[in-house]
Amino acid sequence: MRAVIMAGGEGTRLRPLTCDLPKPMASLCGRPIMEYILDLVDMHHIDKATVTLRYLPSAISGYFGERYRGISLRYTVEDKPLGTAGSVKGAVQGIGEMDSSDILVISGDALTDFDLTAAAEFHKKSGAAATLVITQVDDPREYGLVRADSKGRVLGFVEKPGWAQAVTDAANTGIYILSPSVLSYIPDDTAFDFAKDLFPLLLRKGIPLFAYEANGYWCDIGNLTTYLTCQRDILEGRLRTIPAPENGILCRSDRPQGGYTITPPVYIGRDVNIGVGAQIGPFAILGDGCRIGNGAKIRSSVLLESSYTGDRTSLTGTLLCHGASVRRGASLFEGSAIGSGSVVGEYATVFPDVKVWPNKHVESNCVLRDNVRDGCGASVAFDDAGLTGETGVEVTPELCARVGAAVGSLADGEKVAIGCSSDQAAASLKMALASGVLSTGSVVWDFCACIEPQFDFFVNFARIHA
Structure with a gap:
């Protein structure tokens, strides 16, 4: 079996995180989302994968190169949107017509530990032209649902229903196994989706379409809330493929020295500096090169690489993107997100669910209640003493x-x-x-x-x- 990894999405609902970063490269506990998917593919002995790209493609191809572990990687870049099915057909056509093996289609920006081998075996035994991997969800209103009979044959689809229309809790995970013959039903160079176009077409034609119900962990990282939740799940060991960290503390290198307090579980990257009296955790994610000031409190928050929080700052349920800075005494609350390179001034307060786009400046002592998308970045002052500003933030x-x-x-x-x-x-x-x-x-x-x-x-x- 060969794989096609869908990695072309912009991730607009994850902004400001994805303003300068493709969604599959967003970091989960120090590793890109797509790296977890490649680990899963490699675990099931799939040695060839094509990655479909569109948004900031070089960020992905430059990071993974031509090979990841036992997987040979190939990349295709869409010049125009072709939909999910159209994108896969374009990716497979470049591999070679002689390859008649089944095709695994999987998203590069979701997190799962499903047994792909068992799904492939079900696909072969059922004689399906296409197999959809489904799973039970708590709230079916957020997903496209799949109706199937007791043998797994698909009967129909329900797209993000209300409670009255939610006749099943089986969600379409976006993981598919296709027989090569299915590609002939996908038009060339035309926008064509699996859920909206191809699968309804196969149903109308009576072509065997089956659903395989997988057990295990699956999270569609569709917004910043699920992005934070996924990292909590990793720290709690909810994925079968990723063991829970020993003593609840996952460190990429030696644990930082200092007189701070940790409440597990937490993740600490390389070259992290934590000040005296700081309180870290629970569910704190500190990326490589982070700097935490004296007396700072970091709870249920994600600090990406090279971000900075000053003395006596308080972050609860917050995301700090690459290189973002929070100056002394500032407080940030649940659901807030600070874009890469942005600065939150001294003693500022950022209200829940407020987003600050990259390279913006929140003034000192400001109470921020609305999103900040426009405006200039932080400026450095020249006065009688020369060049002034906080070291590592402005200077x-x-x-x-x-x-x-x-x-x-x-x-x-x-x-x-x-x-x-x-x-x-x-x-x-x-x-x-x-x-x-x-x-x-x-x-x-x-x-x-x-x-x-x-x-x-x-x-x-x-x-x-x-």
Whole structure:
């Protein structure tokens, strides 16, 4: 059996998380969603997969490359939307006409531990042209439902019904097993969906269409609530394919040092720094390179890589995207989400379910009740003391490198003096500043750690004018 992994969706209901990231690359406990799907495919000994792409395709193909574990990967990029069935036909046509094996169709942006081998065996024994993998759900109103008889033969479909129309609780999971002959019913170069077009067509023609009811875990990550819930489920060990972390603490590397408190379960990525007195958990997800301030409280929240929370911040049920920052004393509540590169100012309050799009700035002491989609990012202030802002939030190494390049250009190849205070952050920023100066061809004189009067003396003694 070969696989087609659907990974072209934009994930608009997951924004601001997916503003600059395809949905299959969204991180679940430090790994992209699609990586969990590939692990499942590999576990069932499927060695060939084609990935259909559309939105930000290079983010996926660049990350996984041509091979993942025992799976050979191939990518197809849609120039225009072809629907789910049309996309699969386009992907399969490029593999080769001689391959007559069945086709597993699975979404790259859902999480499941279903037994795909058992589903494939059911497909063969039933003689189905297409088999839909279904599962029982608690609230059938959120899903497309499948009516089937006692032998599994599909009788009809109900699309997101009300309670009165919910005649079954068997949801269509979007996982299908197709015989190659089914592809002939899908028109070329035309938008064509499985649920809306192909499966009703097969029913009308009397072509055998069966449903296999799978037991296990399945979550359609359709919004930010389910995105957070999936990571809770991973930490609780609800997936058969992913064991629960020992002692409720899942660490990608050594546990960070410091005098903080952890309430399991939690996930901690690599190179995470946690301040004194911080309270982490339960259900806290700290991605690689996160920085947590002293006395901060992080509960039921997801902090993606390189995000930052200052001293005495409080996050409950919140999502911080890549590189987002929350400054000292700010509070964020359930369902709020801060886009990548955005900054929440000191002592600001972000109300429940409020979303802030990437590279925006929430002012200090602000009470934010509405979504922020438009406007400029945070600005760095120039005053009598020079360049001011919080280190790592407004004043970053990237900014210092740009300032250094500007100063070096003005120096026109002459000497430029630099120095810093004795703390590590200042030393890092000084190195970035020096790199910017050197990139212009100017000469750097580094006076290392010193106080301001010392620096003035060094500059005057060396007769440096920049």
